[in-house]
Amino acid sequence: MITPKEMTPREAWHRYLDGRRTELTDESVATYHYRLKLFTEWCEESDIETVSELNGWVLDQFESSRSGEGVAATTLHNEMETLAQFIEYLERIEAVDDGLSDRVNIPDIPDDEKSRETKLETGRALSLIRYYRSSELAGSRNHALLEVAWHTGARLGGIRALDLRDFDVGEQLLEFVHRPSTDTPLKNKRHGERVVAIRNGVAKALRQYIQSERSDKHDDHGRQPLFSSLQDRPSTNTMRAWMYTATFPCVHGPCPHGHDSETCEFRSHTHASKCPSSRAPHHVRTGSITWHQDRGVPREVTSERVNASQEVIDRYYDKATKRERMELRRRPHLEKLEIQ
Known part of the structure; x- marks a missing residue:
């Protein structure tokens, strides 16, 4: 039997992930x-045969290699953060020297890089929702999906996990439940379970969708998904494509990119993500959380609704500009500083 120090980077990589599968979602x-995998393949190309050969210089060389490939600052930050966690595991099993994880440099993300993160802007979101509510598209699948995503700030996996029974029509509530044994785990498992209240307009859109457009289907486990495909519960990729189409700017106006909606290739289900103005579920979640903050919803309330800590919200999701923070969050309190 080999010792921990004799493991190859590839063996250690698989052993590490196997040990974390019970605590992480499949997506994570x-x-x-x-x-x-990127780090392991780099080690193999660099003739690093065992994890005992890892040291501060090797880790620095890997970071320089990735940086030299022109990856985005956010990408490099995330990769090195994951690598540091992997090295901590190797320390714990005594495969590398103690303290090696401290030598992993996790580069800061410049403020200008953070601010570039795409979101569904509040103005666009509200314009889309108002149009859906007043048009022939009211109660369509795309309408209901956008309403739920924008008003709950939920992750794509959480929305996909919703069953028909999780929508309380009378009380106007949506309940997010962790059901890993039937293929709908929540990212934070039991800690991700919550009940979220919704406004009249959102509940109305869902009622219309259920009555007119929802396919009455069961999934492989006998459950009735709230958002169903023609077969059963849609995959995350399918729902992601639905969100792209739900946020097309040409839904309620002319194309800002000069395309003809009748012939535009982006209108195809398989090319929807290529539209410069369409938005993914994560972008809708980011915009929603920023909107919650701008509307003055207490931070702790937003945290519970969207199932994210206040620290994570501040760091990753709240994408208001400095001017927006001043105008929407601080200026309304200015009268409190008036000297009588």
Whole structure:
């Protein structure tokens, strides 16, 4: 039997991920898998045969290699953060020297890089929702999906996990439940479970969707998904494509990019993500959380609604500009400073 120090980087990579599968969602495992795959392959190309050969210089060389490939600052930050967690695991099993994880440099993300993160802007979101509510598209799948995503700030996996029974029509509530044994885990597992109240307009859109457009289907586990495909519960990729189409700017106006909506290739289900103005579920979540903050919803209330800590919200999701923070959050309190 080999000792921990004799493991190859590839063996250690697989052992590390195998040990974390019970605590991570499949999506998170896939993300970690990809990031550490890059490091493992770099080690193999650099003739690093065992993890005992890892040291501060090796880790610095890997970072320089990735940086030299022109990856985005946010990408490099995330990759090195995952690598540091992997090295901490190797320390714990005594495969590398104690303190090696402290030598992993996790580069800061410049403020200008952070501010570039795409979101569905509040003005666009509200214009889309108002149009959906007053047009022939009221109660369509795209309408209901956008209403739920924008008003709850939920992750794509959480929305996909909703069953028909999780919508309380009378009380106007949506309940997010962790059901890993039937293929709908929540990112934060039991800690991700919550009940979220919704406004009349959102509930009306859902009622219309259920009555007119929702496919009455069961998934492979006998459950009735709230958002169903023609077959069963849609995949995350399918729902992601739905969100792209739901946020097309040409839904309620002329194309800002000069395309003809009748012939535009982006209107195709498979090319919807290529539209410069369409938005992914994560972008809708980011915009929603920023909107919650701008509307003066207490931070702790927003945190519970969207199932994210206040620290995570501040760091990753709240994308208001400095001017927006002043105008929408601080200026309304200015009268409190008036000297009588």
